[in-house]
Amino acid sequence: MREAAQPRAWQRMLSGRRLDLLDPSPLDVEITDIAHGLAREARWNGQTHGDHAFSVAQHCLLVEDLVGRFKPGLEPRWRLAALLHDAPEYVIGDLISPFKAAVGLDYKQFELRLMAAIHLRFGLPAEPPAWVGKLIKRADKASAYYEAVHLAGFDLA
Template sequence: MAAADRTSGKDRAWQRMLSGRRLDLLDPSPLDIEIEDIAHGLARVARWNGQTIGEHAYSVAQHSLLVEQIFNRLVPDASIEWQMLALLHDAPEYVIGDMISPFKAVMGGNYKLIEDRLESAIHLRFSLPASISASLKKLIKRADQVAAYFEATRLAGFTETEAIKYFGRPRGFDPAGLDITPRPTQSVQNDFLARFATLDQARKK
């Protein structure tokens, strides 16, 4: 559990990681971030507040793999760096959870501030740009919305009309071959780590 520590005179919210790291959520350091912790956390955070069909929860880790898969179809000439940014687009949720959009709006700017700080620290940890361009954000967001549409209609009980209203219609996109069936936690965690390792190695060549 995260705990408040005010012994230094300023508010801190620490999260102890299984790697042994202790991450300050309010002032995160790239040095305290490990991909193994990210994969472990994301594989155990449920999308859609857990309201999905199937024996297993549909995790943020599996969603992240799906978004990167869709992103690569939408942007077939994407660089390795862009693919990695797509894979890590929800990485802060390994410590702050997946909050549904309506509740994020209620929480306001503080939540977004914490999310942005975590995202920047994660990017720096893996030698990615601390912030990304508006055009790339738009491309990743489009992949995210396509993923959300198919998750909503296939897993979360949304009608097609509802999904179109909130996520848009994925015009011209063929969902064949998409990994949407909820899978066991460890399997998804391993796949997330494997995909990250593949991209990281390719980037270093």
């Protein structure tokens, strides 16, 4: 009796790298692929005002800037972690939070494996210290509030 084959899921990137989505390697992560993918990925599923969507790349730049404002003198590596906080979305897209919750834990584990590979590729720990995560989450929430009110036109209530 033959063993069931391991599932394979990979994507060829513009850099020429082949990223194994189930077991991502830091060696297959390229900053140009991340930048390209995030620049073309719309926040809020594209449901924002204006002629152009607000990209995940723009959001990441805003979060990195806010982290620096919240904690002046922060080590550059933690600002890099803030810049990369949504980096897995270069592969999996910017899924809205309600959908992530509906998909469940397997999705989150997949996202965390990809994030760990990205962090390791750029010299960060696979999982930054808790205080860094909290700081990034604070900036992410502030950015989301600004985007929701000023770009998506949601009410303050």
